[in-house]
Amino acid sequence: MHAGGPGFESPLLHQYPLFVNQLNRKTCNAGHYGSFLVSVTIMKYHTTLANHINFRNDRVYKGTLFESMHMLVGIDCLAPGQAQLPHMHAGHDKMYYVQQGQGTFTVADETVVANPGDVIWAPADTMHHVANTGSEPLIMLITMAPEPR
Numbered sequence: 001m002h003a004g005g006p007g008f009e010s011p012l013l014h015q016y017p018l019f020v021n022q023l024n025r026k027t028c029n030a031g032h033y034g035s036f037l038v039s040v041t042i043m044k045y046h047t048t049l050a051n052h053i054n055f056r057n058d059r060v061y062k063g064t065l066f067e068s069m070h071m072l073v074g075i076d077c078l079a080p081g082q083a084q085l086p087h088m089h090a091g092h093d094k095m096y097y098v099q100q101g102q103g104t105f106t107v108a109d110e111t112v113v114a115n116p117g118d119v120i121w122a123p124a125d126t127m128h129h130v131a132n133t134g135s136e137p138l139i140m141l142i143t144m145a146p147e148p149r
Contacts, residue, residue, distance in 0.1 A: 047065050049075065049099065053075065053139055054077060055077050057079075059082075060078050060082055060083075061076070061077040062074060063075045069146075071144070071147050072143065072144040072145070072147040073141070074141075074143075074144075076130075076140045076142050077138070077139050078130070078131075078137065078138040080132050080134060080135055080136065083130065083131035083132065085129060086128070086129040088122070088125055088128065089122070089125075089148060090124065091124050092124050092144045092147075093123055093145055094121065094142060094143070095119060095121045095122075096114075096119070096121070096140045097119050098116050098117065098120075098138070098139075099140060100137060101116070101134050101137050101138035101139060102115050102132070102134030103132050104130065104133045105129075105130045106127075106128060106129050107127075107128045108126050108127060113133065
């Protein structure tokens with residue numbers, strides 16, 4: 001997709017519940033898309049990850065950002081030294097996206113040290129676990145599908 005001239009309408013306007021304002025229109029908080037100054041209003045389909053970060057001394061913190069009949073999107077926060085016990089999800093795939101920190105992930109018999117930007121997934125019915133092996137908090141965006149009920 002490329003930025004067009006005056007009158008350019010982003011395909012995003014028609015695909016998602018948001019409003020994109022071009023440079024020649026009024027803007028609120030603005031960023032840049034090509035030569036356009038862009039403002040995005042997302043209403044009820046939006047949250048900020050930072051609003052969900054939390055930690056507990058007694059266990060791993062888990063928060064839910066979004067939940068439907070088809071999918072769960074959440075956040076897992078582990079303080080240095082904290083770990084999830086090995087577990088599996090019957091019939092549910094799980095994905096971890098490392099936002100901050102460093103963790104050691106084991107899925108089945110494979111172990112990897114993951115850093116910010118890394119994605120780890122555990123297929124349904126597969127044993128997995130994660131430990132914060134770094135010196136700073138480990139913050140991960142997680143998804144599960146279908147949503148566990």
